[in-house]
Amino acid sequence: MTDTATAELADFRAQTRAWLEQNCPAEMRTPVTGEDDVCWGGRKGQYSAAQLQWLERMGARGWTVPTWPVEYGGGGLSAAQGKILAQEMASLGCRSPHSNFGIWMLGPALMKFGTEEQKREHLPKIARGELRWCQGYSEPNAGSDLASLQTRAEDRGDHFIVNGQKIWTSYADRADWIFCLVRTDPNAKKHEGISFVLFDMASAGVTTKPIRLISGKSPFCETFFDNVRVEKRNLVGQMNRGWEVAKYLLQHEREMISGSGAGEGERRGLGELIAERVGRDEHGRIADPVLRTKVAEFEVDEAAFKLVLSRFGDQVRAGQADAAFPSALKYYGTELNKRRHELLVTAGGTDLLEWDSERTQGGAAIRAWLRTKANSIEGGTSEVQLGVIAKRILALPGA
Ligand SMILES: Cc1cc2nc3c(=O)[nH]c(=O)nc-3n(C[C@H](O)[C@H](O)[C@H](O)COP(=O)(O)OP(=O)(O)OC[C@H]3O[C@@H](n4cnc5c(N)ncnc54)[C@H](O)[C@@H]3O)c2cc1C
Secondary structure, eight states, X not given: OOHHHHHHXXXXXXXXXXXXXXXXXXXXXXXXXXXXXXXXXSSSOOOOXXXXXXXXXXXXXXXXXXXXXXGGTXXXXXXXXXXXXXXXXXXXXXXXXXXXXXXXXXXXXXXXXXXXXXXXXXXHHHHHTOSOEEEEOOBTTBSTTGGGOOOXXXXXXXXXXXXXXXXXXXXXXXXXXXXXXXXXXXXXOTTTSEEEEEEETTSTTEEEEEEOOTTSOOOEEEEEEEEEEEEGGGEESSTTBXXXXXXXXXXXXXXXXXTXXXXXXXXXXXXXXXXXXXXXXXXXXXXOHHXXXXXXXXXXXXXXXXXXXXXXXXXXXXXXXXXXXXXXXXXXXXXXXXXXXXXXXXXXXXXXXXXXXXXXXXTHHHHHHHHHXXXXXXXXXXXXXXXXXXXXXXXXXXX
């Protein structure tokens, strides 16, 4: 890098930090306490004034999606600038202005497979958090074996008529639009008759039925389609070639889930959080020696994983990334997140088990621990990721 480029980036860092310090509301610089404390955007969400202000301010600069092109609602930042923004936000403990499947999953897929009209229609709304998206992939008989999906879309000229059922659709009851896999050719081989479509969840014939989890929350639904009309202009990619779009989107989903252990807005490491719970010895170390060893092992693994994530980001930007590598990230990142929450719960002792008490913020830690059990299922199970790693990364015989 030239001296001028380095100086420009240093300048950008200083300006970014100053802007964040001035514009990020104090409430948005506190750790996120759970999924209900996240701003997801959309027509149906109820958010605090600080959440809305932060979303509006970041959205106006395109910094909700900093490296997307300006014409699609992004900030037009270079990869290096985007990395600096993320670093400065992390160091100030700023939350993401909004979390949305549109940003993590649909946006990248539209950028690659969408028409210009689709990009201009959907990407700026994703950037500003106007609509909340959900993902209609899994069905009762199509999870790991996703290509067996049976939801039918019948071609009626300028539109499709969609009938079928999805399951485990995260936040389907709170989402505005869905990106959905449908079978458009029932006679083709199973991977070849699938299409990728978008439609409004308020369309006639769409119903959702929430599914309750052991955590007491209901983060997802069964979703039913009964003669739903979907305009052909909402077909992404080619008809019957939706599998390509689906797979590309899954890479982004897996990469996103792999980072789930980061603890947004949380600047304290696991060691500090655990020391708060179990106390410190006379040397300032975590008092319990067994926990101390486990935390040390965790922190070493976490530091190594962060470096791998960062290297993967650089490889993506340089166009050198292995398309299957998000499976390795997803596998390791979710197992790591499960370990993190096991340790937090162990350190909390039986007090933490109070489910409905104010003292435990309504059992926040224990609910979060239970939620992590799903990390190694959602977006493709750990076993399936190990299969992908064996076959596509390690090229093991017989895999
Ligand atoms: C919290 C959460 C949120 C989710 N959100 C969404 C969503 O928004 N949209 C959506 O479409 N889906 C969503 N899902 C569904 C998720 O993608 C599926 O649960 C997942 O792909 C597994 O499918 P399945 O549940 O049908 O399990 P199955 O595929 O029936 O698997 C059952 C078991 O068999 C194992 N197995 C299956 N095939 C293989 C294989 N080839 N090799 C080794 N082991 C194998 C699996 O690892 C698993 O242990 C969500 C799931 C969870 C838990």
